[in-house]
Amino acid sequence: MPTPTVSAVATALAAVLLAGGCSTAAPPPAGSPPAAETAAAAPDLPSDPSAAVADAAVRLRATTAAAIMVATTxxxxxxxxxxxxxxxxxxxxxxxxxxxxxxxxxxxxxFQVRDGELFLDSADGEPIAVGPARGNFDPTLLLDPQLGLASMIETISPVSFESPQPVNGGQVAGTVKLRGELPVAAAEAVLPRDSLRNLVSLPVTLWLDPDAGNALVQLIITAGGGALTLQIRDTH
Known part of the structure; x- marks a missing residue:
């Protein structure tokens, strides 16, 4: 059978806690745990969105193995x-x-990426080398300390928490939801340059896990009428 080829598209494949006003607390409902137990069970929420994103970048640079899912529309x-x-x-x-x-x-x-090469399974299940992964399709770059997700999210500015109650408040249970702007140059880590023309920055939403050192769980980048969703889980 003819060897498959991957189209050569240029791509680098590749974060509001509000101060509450004073109020009189209502008595807890019957059956509620004591206040001390409730406080102990609450996650340690970050108070600075930029610092939370910086924490996420540090954790990404320390990640040596991860399950990653990407979907686009x-x-x-x-x-x-x-x-x-x-x-x-x-x-x-x-x-x-x-x-x-x-x-x-x-x-x-x-597919497989190993030794810098991209392999695709043939009809009989045997991997066939189709050329260099970089510049074609190389998910390993997402964990690269300099070229991947860590460096990309560090450029998000301004960044703010989504709401006063971020935990369990946005699609991914137990996470803190943040919004910000991602410079186009940084977005090229996950999006093709051709889809970023005439743009300066892109809206991005992050979900971080405060119980895991603000580890990145999910991000969504909006580009024009499209979007890219990435989910990541440290498997090391």
Missing amino acids: GIENLIASSYAAQVSTDPAAANGNANLMINGERQQAN
């Missing part, structure tokens, strides 16, 4: 419109399943 020129991958850093490697542009058509394919 309305974004053109992506080699992978969606994928799920296990990614590691030592050595840099990834494997999973993706919706890829192969020979001019979108197809679901199992």
Whole structure:
């Protein structure tokens, strides 16, 4: 069978706690745990959104293995419109399943990245080398300390908490939800340059886990009429 080729699209594949006013507290409902127990059970919420994002970046740089899922809508020129991958850093490697542009058509394919090369499974399940991963499709760059997610989220500014009650308040239970603006140059870590023309910054929403040192759990970047959603879980 002919060797599949991956379309060469240029892409670098690659955070409000409000001070409450004084009020008279209502008595707790019957059956409620004592106040001391309730306080002990509450998560340690961050008070500074920028510091929380900085914490997330530190944790990302220390992450050596992660499960990553990416989904997109309305974004053109992506080699992978969606994928799920296990990614590691030592050595840099990834494997999973993706919706890829192969020979001019979108197809679901199992893939591997190892030794800098991208491999796709053939019809009989055997991996076939299709060329360098970098510049084509390389999820390992997401965990790169300099080129990946850590450096990208450090550029978000301004950043603010989504609401006075961020925990359990936004799609991902137990997380803090933040909003900010991501410079276009940084967004190129996950989005193709062609989809960022005439833009200066992009809205981004982050979900961080305060019980895990403000680890990044999910982010959504809005680009024009499209969006990219990324979920990450440290598996080390």
